[in-house]
Amino acid sequence: MILALIPIAVILVLMIGFRWGAARAGGAGYLSALVIAILFFGAGSELLAYAHVRALFLSLDVLLIIWAAFLLYRVVDEAGAIQTIGQALPHLTTDKGMQALIIGWVFASFLQGVGGFGVPVAVVAPILVGLGFPALAAVIIPSIGHGWAVTFGSLGSSFQALLSSTGQPESLLGPPAALFLGISALAIGLMVAHAAGGWAAVKRLLIPALLLGLIMAFVQYIVVGLGFWFIASFIGSTVALAASFPLARYYKGKDGNNGKRPTQKALLVALSGYAILIVITLFVQVIPPVRDWLGQVILRVQFPEVSTSLGFITAASSSRSIPIFRHAGASLTYTSILAYFVYKANGCYRPGSVRRILSGMIKRVMGSSVSIVSMIAMAVIMENAGMTDTLARGLAGGVGSLFPIVAPWIGSIGAFMTGSNTNSNVVFGALQMRTAQLLGLSVPIVLAAQTAGAALASVSAPAKVVVGASTAGMAGKEGDVMRKLAAYTLLLVLLISLLAFLAVWLGGRS
Numbered sequence: 015m016i017l018a019l020i021p022i023a024v025i026l027v028l029m030i031g032f033r034w035g036a037a038r039a040g041g042a043g044y045l046s047a048l049v050i051a052i053l054f055f056g057a058g059s060e061l062l063a064y065a066h067v068r069a070l071f072l073s074l075d076v077l078l079i080i081w082a083a084f085l086l087y088r089v090v091d092e093a094g095a096i097q098t099i100g101q102a103l104p105h106l107t108t109d110k111g112m113q114a115l116i117i118g119w120v121f122a123s124f125l126q127g128v129g130g131f132g133v134p135v136a137v138v139a140p141i142l143v144g145l146g147f148p149a150l151a152a153v154i155i156p157s158i159g160h161g162w163a164v165t166f167g168s169l170g171s172s173f174q175a176l177l178s179s180t181g182q183p184e185s186l187l188g189p190p191a192a193l194f195l196g197i198s199a200l201a202i203g204l205m206v207a208h209a210a211g212g213w214a215a216v217k218r219l220l221i222p223a224l225l226l227g228l229i230m231a232f233v234q235y236i237v238v239g240l241g242f243w244f245i246a247s248f249i250g251s252t253v254a255l256a257a258s259f260p261l262a263r264y265y266k267g268k269d270g271n272n273g274k275r276p277t278q279k280a281l282l283v284a285l286s287g288y289a290i291l292i293v294i295t296l297f298v299q300v301i302p303p304v305r306d307w308l309g310q311v312i313l314r315v316q317f318p319e320v321s322t323s324l325g326f327i328t329a330a331s332s333s334r335s336i337p338i339f340r341h342a343g344a345s346l347t348y349t350s351i352l353a354y355f356v357y358k359a360n361g362c363y364r365p366g367s368v369r370r371i372l373s374g375m376i377k378r379v380m381g382s383s384v385s386i387v388s389m390i391a392m393a394v395i396m397e398n399a400g401m402t403d404t405l406a407r408g409l410a411g412g413v414g415s416l417f418p419i420v421a422p423w424i425g426s427i428g429a430f431m432t433g434s435n436t437n438s439n440v441v442f443g444a445l446q447m448r449t450a451q452l453l454g455l456s457v458p459i460v461l462a463a464q465t466a467g468a469a470l471a472s473v474s475a476p477a478k479v480v481v482g483a484s485t486a487g488m489a490g491k492e493g494d495v496m497r498k499l500a501a502y503t504l505l506l507v508l509l510i511s512l513l514a515f516l517a518v519w520l521g522g523r524s
């Protein structure tokens with residue numbers, strides 16, 4: 015078991031102890047897994063060859079969404095749409111607590127739904143500082159606020175990673191994950207109010223916090239259940255954002271100057287890119303003739319049975335199907351192209367916009383892409399060589415029926431060390447699934463605990479904290495941010511532990 019644990023330990027030590035980036039640490043973890051699989055677990059050349067092909071295929075499934083999601087964000091951001099929406103929101107209310115809920119929670123979740131990659135805190139923190147929030151609170155509020163939206167945010171890239179790494183169907187994994195994250199959203203609203211104004215703000219804003227949380231949780235759950243998991247956080251936060259307009263009238267606060275208000279036309283143009291996303295998604299996924307026509311070209315690979323010299327067998331299987339022109343990444347690409355021309359027609363771009371959009375996208379996604387590929391390769395090698403099975407048996411024997419309590423913490427460690435829910439799902443998804451199977455526990459519940467714990471802990475990862483702190487004038491004070499975030503994050507992961515244990519106790523066994 016110790017040998018099987020080494021690749022994961024390598025990543026942990028290098029990222030936490032030596033502060034390596036995810037790409038470098040992932041490469042080291044991959045190399046250590048490769049050497050150990052060959053020397054101690056009997057992995058031969060055929061097994062390793064198929065493992066690498068499988069890893070590349072799984073990486074493509076995830077990266078198509080990540081690349082396209084950030085392309086859409088760059089198209090919208092380059093047009094100034096994010097800035098326009100951010101300017102409009104403070105005019106809803108001058109009540110600091112309501113501003114925190116609407117901008118630092120709902121709007122930050124909206125940004126996570128369509129962007130991710132540290133965007134929510136980077137965009138929202140300066141807005142809150144401009145509204146008079148202390149710099150520390152300006153970083154803490156959006157950091158906590160968008161955590162519930164991470165798994166189904168970034169157009170579902172983290173959830174796609176979980177599906178790809180475990181081979182489980184979305185119809186089984188989606189609902190429990192949406193339920194756990196929805197319940198956490200209710201707690202997050204109260205935490206945001208507390209971060210903004212202490213217990214007095216929690217008491218004063220209890221009703222709007224619970225109402226907005228219920229809206230986001232319920233809508234996300236329904237959208238996931240309908241199969242549109244890649245826009246679930248986006249739709250949930252969009253509906254809550256719309257609901258916040260009339261709700262803010264009851265919490266307007268004192269009259270004040272919240273800066274320049276964008277015109278109604280400018281706001282509608284800014285929102286047009288996201289309206290196009292909804293229309294394209296429904297058009298591609300709901301209309302049967304279109305769905306069938308775009309689904310004709312499918313990438314799928316059949317893998318034969320392979321075994322190690324020690325006798326561990328990986329059964330023959332086929333990869334997940336990737337419908338090239340109907341994939342979530344394709345829908346995002348269609349949206350990006352149409353949105354670009356809409357913004358261009360309205361004079362939103364300066365000369366050279368295409369170059370800036372593409373260069374900005376490539377710069378931001380290259381590091382995360384390398385880390386995802388290396389960590390997926392590590393995870394697949396460990397799984398095919400029997401290392402994951404060895405670890406799972408050790409966990410099953412050591413923790414037993416208490417494993418549902420432990421599962422979210424495993425996910426949270428992965429997210430904290432890599433700064434990514436996606437990477438955590440890649441590294442630990444198969445391990446969590448195999449452990450659940452050995453213990454006779456519900457795989458969907460355990461994997462929901464994995465991704466929910468990872469999502470909520472990812473917001474306090476050092477890589478994300480550095481980004482948020484730098485945009486709010488807190489550079490060099492990241493330790494203060496992490497200490498403040500830790501209390502909220504630990505409570506949220508503990509909540510997921512209790513929910514997972516309760517779900518299993520109520521009948522969540524295989």
